[in-house]
Amino acid sequence: MNEQTPISREERIKNLKGIGSARKRVEDARFTQGAGNYVDDINLPGMLFGDFVRSSHSHARIISIDKEAALAVPGVIAILTAEDLKPLNLHYMPTLAGDVQAVLADEKVLFQNQEIAFVIAEDRYIAADAVELVEVEYEELPPITDAFKAMDDDAPVLREDIQDKMEGAHGPRKHKNHIFLWEQGDKEGSEKALADADVVVEELITYQRVHPCPLETCGCVASMDKINGKLTLYGTFQAPHAVRTVASLITNIAEHNIRVVSPDIGGGFGNKVGVYPGYICATVASIVTGVPVKWVEDRIENLTSTAFARDYHMTGKIAATKEGKITGLWCHVLADHGAFDACADPTKFPAGFFNIVTGSYDIPVAYVGVDGVYTNKAPGGVAYRCSFRVTEAAYLIERMIEILAQKLNMDPVELRLKNFIKKEQFPYQSALGWEYDSGDYHTAMEKGMAAVDYPALRAEQAEKRAAFDRGETRTLMGIGTAFFTEIVGAGPVKNCDILGLGMFDSCEIRIHPTGSAIARLGTISQGQGHATTFAQIVATEIGIPAEDITLEEGDTDTAPYGLGTYGSRSTPVAGAATAMAGRKIRAKAQMIAAYLLEVHEGDLEWDVDRFQIKGNPEAHKTMKEIAFASYNQAIPGLEPGLEAVSYYDPPNMTYPYGAYFCVLDIDVDTGVVDVRRFYALDDCGTRINPMIIEGQVHGGLTEALAIAMGQEITYDEMGNVKGGSLMDFYLPTAVETPVWETDETVVPSPHHPIGAKGVGESPNVGGVPAFSNAVNDAFAHKGLTHTQMPHDHWRVWKTAEKLGLSG
């Protein structure tokens, strides 16, 4: 033993490619060769294809559905409607938010493109032909498309199925179109702070309806094996275990007879958390036909029926002293949930973690009230690259801070520095009930200011403004800052569950006799590179090179139970489970090493990839040696083998944060905005793979750019959806996307085993206010306090025009 040429400790660390290594991704070999396995790549023998007949109206009674002509098309197997699902009690399904959603429209349609019938045919061409031939007769009803009118006395009742149920999942409903009122904090105290304040600012800030729009749409293949009674469901699921449990509960198929598999997923961003009618219909169709059935939505179906995000109308009020110390925050949100409350939030949080709205600031008293209402729009309300409404909250507070600064005639960065939670205040109890784990906001902000030379930018802006006023330029320069605090890693089982399932996560590690390993997790990557980064955590924890560790996710028959990947929870929760499972392995390995080295366990110390005798590092056993011994030797008091599983219930959330700066130039005559510079400093605690973190930040910033500058799903007064294809829905190309500058500080999470906090969503959370603040800032000296997103050309031009600036 130990006969190899000794290599340095540094070499041994490097060889592991563990935490901190910019390890190249193991996923890329297949993706770069076109060998990924996405749901539409799955073809099973005899597989049929399903396609939806969808509503052309936003609110209408269904008078009749004539399937005859469609059924006559050769190759059409069956057409399901609500009438077919009723006997199975599957015409409605539970949503993650405690509501129910029609799987196929039951007598009434509530949004345009709602699912009415499911055509099952031999291939997708035949199915599409048959969809065209299904005749639906409607009686149109007046739609509600303006959330502010949903609770009018004379508003039409949308949800007749629950009109007598005035006690909702989150308390009493005050109108038949009301879903919930969720209140947090101290209302009276906040109102008193406002009444007593030197300065109060108030603004209605709307975060428009958008859509996560991953490049791959949603889909599934359901395969019922009638012989062994086992249902296999392949699909674009960000939470495969939760899908299995829900599928079992609603189909009454025993959970052990359901296997859910998430294959490669072509981006999720929250779109693939929910359960959609297509999954239920494909499953029913497979049960009925006895052969596999595939359903894959097209882009228009994706944008108009599965999982919108945001649509929050937020009224904020801030109280402050004239010196700029914030004394209170009050906010109310009118939340447009569409036709069904299908938000994917933890059960006790119908408005997600919107109560992180105090942001990065030490605000003594705060109140939040959120009213959810039904409208004739698609259901959803998912967290689009966001941890449950954090994005909306961060947008509100970061806009309000700028508005307050303007009122105080103070630089917004100075106002932030004055009100930040101080380093020594962590762990910090917020007025709305959260315990912020760690941070050093001043250092991050000051580092960012130095990097962009903030004073020089303001000086340049002053010169440009003067030149504009002299008529020498038609361009206005905007500087946008955002300092966001996220709340991710849902979450502690004591207050976080989805449909009663605690939001822990899991990892199982098995070491093979020759010293390589497999790790399985309850999460599922959609591009985040889990197979790369989680292996790095294992590598550091157990001293086996990441290259020697296979990582598997997404198959509920093999992976341990977990709640999946969304809300930046994989690193904070499953990453912690991975470290903890690794530590369990190490603990057993220590016993084995002690036996092999014939010393007491306490005489050993862990060093990179081995246990060595304290004070005598030459006497050691590597993990590889220990692994073999665990399979090879009868060790008294120890079971053979080396494996462990950890179900990790996080003690708290993690609170990543960052300082973002955006510099842009606005052509006031055209409304065209040119993003000249964008700097993003992120503190996500311990950095597992800097290359992947940087990639996540680039991607999130690009999504933020899209949202701030152009994304929007709107409805006309008849409830016709607009912007429902990539013809109009704004996805920037490489040409519109600026070069991103990234930076970091590192303040680890004190409660996370490796100190990591999660990063995937930060750039979306912080990016949107940075862009929006920059646009608003460009006009601030002309008296603008707030202009609504998206900041597309015409809105920006309209702002300039209203201020008398447009030629």
Add this chain to the structure above:
Amino acid sequence: MSKMNVKMTVNGKEIESLSEPRTLLIHFLREDHKLKGPHIGCDTGHCGACTVDLDGKSVKSCMTFVGQANGANVTTIEGIANPDGTLHVLQEAFKEHHGLQCGFCTPGMITRAYRLLQENPSPTEKEIRYGISGNLCRCTGYQNIVKAISMAAQTLNTQEAAE
């Protein structure tokens, strides 16, 4: 409506099918010939995930009927690697520079970049950005894709100079 006999050379191999004329090239490749590299992302010709090389030009295979491609020489991502089985410089560069995340746009992106570098072997950053403006990526923010293409161009030029 009658079916038609469709012949193509795909990744150097002659293939033939009896297809409905309305069959989209993307389905012909993916469903009939199991070439699942090209993907469907938008259905309307905006995203480029379905990009293939057709007679030496980048085209969107979900906006092309099989009839239009009848007789053509098609290269998909599956045909980009070198004849000896090693990866193409672009494939290596995308891996090396983290030019992909979920991987869904990657086959179309690399196939487009493959042709771009033949049209313009030494593109500037701006030319790369315009050159891939028909390919959307939702994950990477393009920065590392642009870097990967740029680095691949350098490598290819160095290789060529050495030959």
Add this chain to the structure above:
Amino acid sequence: MIPGSFDYHRPQSVSEAVGLLKDKGDEAFIVAGGHSLIPMMKLRMSTPEHLIDIQDIAEIKNISIFGSDVTIGAFVTQAEIISSEALHGICPVLREASLQIADPQIRNVGTIGGNVANGDPGNDMPAIMQALDATFVLAGEEGTREVKARDFYEAAYFTARAETEMLTLIKFTAPAAGHGSCYMKQKRKIGDYATAAAVVILTMNGTTVQNVEIALTNVADTPLYAEEANRLLIGTSLDDASIKAAVEAAKAITDPADDGRGPKDFRTHIAGVMVERAIRQAATTAS
């Protein structure tokens, strides 16, 4: 999204194509690049029973230039227009505009014939053809006839082309040597249809405008030839007041729709900005 069924035809000559159009009547559509038609077919907004693919017709695939007389075959792609140095030499606005159409993949198959003939008000080439005073050659069962680009467009998707005719050639005389030109297009992102766009082709005589041709894209249900604006500029020195008058005259003829690019008033305003900027830019390239 899946299109309806059709029969596919690939004629080898214009006469064969025209014969098919005659035989199949209004159930037949011509497909060139297909990037306007195929999305409509996938949405089932267009359901032709016969598709006539004109890619094999050699006589419509060339760019020929004799002196200043230019003939472009209907099946010439945007990519071919961009790469033609000869065409660029005498009429640079065509490359400039083509580079702003869609994206590289689409320009590889999208043809100038499709762009000018399908009548989509969002297409960029029609306004340019009006500014160039181009002539469209239409082949029908009775032979060919010529229609001026300025007379061709009737309403969105309605043109002077009869259903039994096909566009074969586009002819124009290149603007005088030394002319300046510009296609100024505001778009939400690269490749999008214009929020508004303007083409200006300008010939100066010293400091005086000898001739100017202005036309507008996507601010009405047809391209707009801005005759009055041209009149107001000819003979001027491109002073600010004359430019402003021309801009106002151009704006006066617009009638854009409200759409995702913005409401009507905004798009009219942008048309004016594009005209002004295109005039000033064209002036910098005129000699």
